[in-house]
Amino acid sequence: MKKEKVLSFIYDTLFFVASMAILVALWELIAYVTKNEIPGPKPTLTVFKELMQEPFYDRGPNDKGIGNQLMSSLYRVFLGFGAGSLIAIPLGLLMGSSKLIMRLLNPIVQILRPVSPLAWFPLGLLAFHAAEGATIFIIIITSLWPTLINTAFGVSSIPQDHKNVGTAFGFSKWKYLTKILIPFSLPHIITGLRLSIGIAWMVIVAGEMLSGGVGIGFFVWDSWNGLSLEKILVAIIIIGLVGVILDKMFNALQNAFAWDK
Amino acid sequence: MQELETIETAINPTTTTPETAIAIKNVSVSFKTKKGVFNALNNISLDIKRGEIVTLIGHSGCGKSTLMNTVSGMVAPTSGTVTANDKIVKGPGPDRGIVFQNYSLLPWLSVFQNIYEAVDSVMKDKTAAQKREIVNKNLDMVNLMSHKNKLPGQLSGGMKQRVAIARAFAISPSILLLDEPFGALDALTKSDMQIELLKLWNLANRDKTIVMVTHDVEEAIFLSDRVVVMNNGPAATIKKIVDINLPRPRNKKDISHDPEYMKIHDELLTLLFHKFSIND
Ligand SMILES: Nc1ncnc2c1ncn2[C@@H]1O[C@H](COP(=O)(O)OP(=O)(O)OP(=O)(O)O)[C@@H](O)[C@H]1O
Ligand SMILES: [Mg+2]
Numbered sequence: 001m002k003k004e005k006v007l008s009f010i011y012d013t014l015f016f017v018a019s020m021a022i023l024v025a026l027w028e029l030i031a032y033v034t035k036n037e038i039p040g041p042k043p044t045l046t047v048f049k050e051l052m053q054e055p056f057y058d059r060g061p062n063d064k065g066i067g068n069q070l071m072s073s074l075y076r077v078f079l080g081f082g083a084g085s086l087i088a089i090p091l092g093l094l095m096g097s098s099k100l101i102m103r104l105l106n107p108i109v110q111i112l113r114p115v116s117p118l119a120w121f122p123l124g125l126l127a128f129h130a131a132e133g134a135t136i137f138i139i140i141i142t143s144l145w146p147t148l149i150n151t152a153f154g155v156s157s158i159p160q161d162h163k164n165v166g167t168a169f170g171f172s173k174w175k176y177l178t179k180i181l182i183p184f185s186l187p188h189i190i191t192g193l194r195l196s197i198g199i200a201w202m203v204i205v206a207g208e209m210l211s212g213g214v215g216i217g218f219f220v221w222d223s224w225n226g227l228s229l230e231k232i233l234v235a236i237i238i239i240g241l242v243g244v245i246l247d248k249m250f251n252a253l254q255n256a257f258a259w260d261k
Numbered sequence: 262m263q264e265l266e267t268i269e270t271a272i273n274p275t276t277t278t279p280e281t282a283i284a285i286k287n288v289s290v291s292f293k294t295k296k297g298v299f300n301a302l303n304n305i306s307l308d309i310k311r312g313e314i315v316t317l318i319g320h321s322g323c324g325k326s327t328l329m330n331t332v333s334g335m336v337a338p339t340s341g342t343v344t345a346n347d348k349i350v351k352g353p354g355p356d357r358g359i360v361f362q363n364y365s366l367l368p369w370l371s372v373f374q375n376i377y378e379a380v381d382s383v384m385k386d387k388t389a390a391q392k393r394e395i396v397n398k399n400l401d402m403v404n405l406m407s408h409k410n411k412l413p414g415q416l417s418g419g420m421k422q423r424v425a426i427a428r429a430f431a432i433s434p435s436i437l438l439l440d441e442p443f444g445a446l447d448a449l450t451k452s453d454m455q456i457e458l459l460k461l462w463n464l465a466n467r468d469k470t471i472v473m474v475t476h477d478v479e480e481a482i483f484l485s486d487r488v489v490v491m492n493n494g495p496a497a498t499i500k501k502i503v504d505i506n507l508p509r510p511r512n513k514k515d516i517s518h519d520p521e522y523m524k525i526h527d528e529l530l531t532l533l534f535h536k537f538s539i540n541d
Contacts, residue, residue, distance in 0.1 A: 161361070161365045168333065168335065169428075170354070170383060175378065179367065179370065183370075259368050260414070
């Protein structure tokens with residue numbers, strides 16, 4: 001058992017290293033082909049190190065360290081994601097448990113879901129009179145749909161057998177909710193949350209390009225205006241890594257609440 | 262568990278006047294399916310006295326579970342009425358304990374919790390300690406004490422079935438509805454459980470009414486006062502009700518040599534396999 005685990009860990013690591021090697025090689029190739037118009041890994045690493053010297057410096061509203069930028073993006077994502085989830089989970093529970101509510105609300109969801117969250121930005125500006133509010137607003141909208149749909153699906157797919165237990169032993173509404181409905185739906189809800197935070201992290205970058213101020217998206221835009229492609233590449237790498245970490249966090253949550261294995 | 266011989270001997274059943282515990286009256290059940298209406302049961306009537314043990318037997322799909330479910334309240338008759346404990350059945354109730362054919366355990370709750378939640382739901386006036394004690398007592402009865410913290414996914418089929426049995430017993434209902442409760446058990450465990458069932462029935466002064474579905478002819482004879490043989494569906498009816506007039510307590514080993522036993526055994530087999538013997 002233990003030996004197998006060690007072995008699989010070694011394999012995982014080897015494959016990860018190989019994969020990164022391919023990425024770096026491709027990157028080098030692109031830098032070579034574009035005659036370093038797109039900077040290669042080496043100059044990017046230099047800039048990365050520079051940025052990491054003092055990631056949290058603060059020299060006024062338009063000049064902050066990359067750590068500060070990242071933190072304000074994460075703050076917005078978690079605020080918007082939190083608020084969105086607080087709307088999506090109860091609404092999903094309702095839609096999943098009542099055919100009537102499902103049929104009433106599902107068409108609305110179907111129409112609004114495919115709309116790019118950025119389209120809501122002007123409405124957010126109008127409502128909150130501030131870019132900050134508008135950015136959080138679009139994150140709320142973004143985080144809504146996957147969680148809502150997965151929660152509703154989870155609840156509506158509770159097997160008859162499980163419901164029968166509640167009926168046969170006269171479970172109260174509360175007991176049914178806490179001992180049958182929520183435990184069964186939880187893995188679905190977490191899947192929804194995992195999808196939501198992934199998309200929210202993608203949308204925040206675009207949102208901050210629109211809103212300006214502080215944030216990793218603004219940092220990308222600012223670096224473009226300052227003509228520092230290296231900084232943009234550093235930002236892309238950081239955005240990717242943070243995305244992976246967020247995803248792993250929710251993956252761990254999924255495993256923690258999986259009852260079916 | 263217990264030696265098979267001495268079981269049931271220590272008990273002196275109080276003779277109460279037999280009242281009707283379950284009255285099934287002109288019950289028909291049809292299901293709406295995509296292909297139209299399917300008539301499962303057709304105009305079934307059956308009275309079961311308090312303290313009786315009745316088994317339902319019949320070929321797969323004939324409607325045994327459906328008939329049981331009209332008593333448990335999980336299925337509403339399309340026409341006719343079912344009365345249990347003098348009340349018309351409109352849904353499940355704590356006076357009827359159910360063991361489902363497919364165990365129906367909640368996979369995210371431990372063995373202990375699965376039983377505890379049912380007890381907690383039914384016995385609202387008891388303290389948590391009392392409820393825990395009830396659960397433990399019933400776990401002990403089905404020999405699952407050492408597995409009480411496992412999840413259903415970690416149990417064998419027979420163990421799951423025993424949890425379901427313990428859960429139904431734990432709420433101490435006056436009517437026990439058991440849908441193939443021993444179906445997934447090996448012969449030894451099955452014997453033990455049958456005896457446990459009779460022991461419980463005796464402990465409750467033979468006052469509990471037990472309705473049980475089984476495919477096992479020997480089991481039906483060993484346990485029952487009457488065996489209800491059902492016709493094949495669709496629109497199943499009762500083919501015949503066979504009285505088992507073997508004196509209690511019954512001894513599993515001796516009973517099989519009893520001429521009366523052999524006669525009943527023969528009769529049941531003929532009723533069940535009539536179709537095939539003609540075609541052969
Ligand atoms: N909910 C339902 N919807 C439609 N048809 C049903 C439903 N429940 C049962 N039936 C049908 O009613 C008939 C009787 O089913 P039932 O489960 O009562 O049989 P059974 O005698 O218990 O069989 P088994 O011995 O295999 O458990 C079957 O033909 C089945 O397909
Ligand atoms: Mg059945």
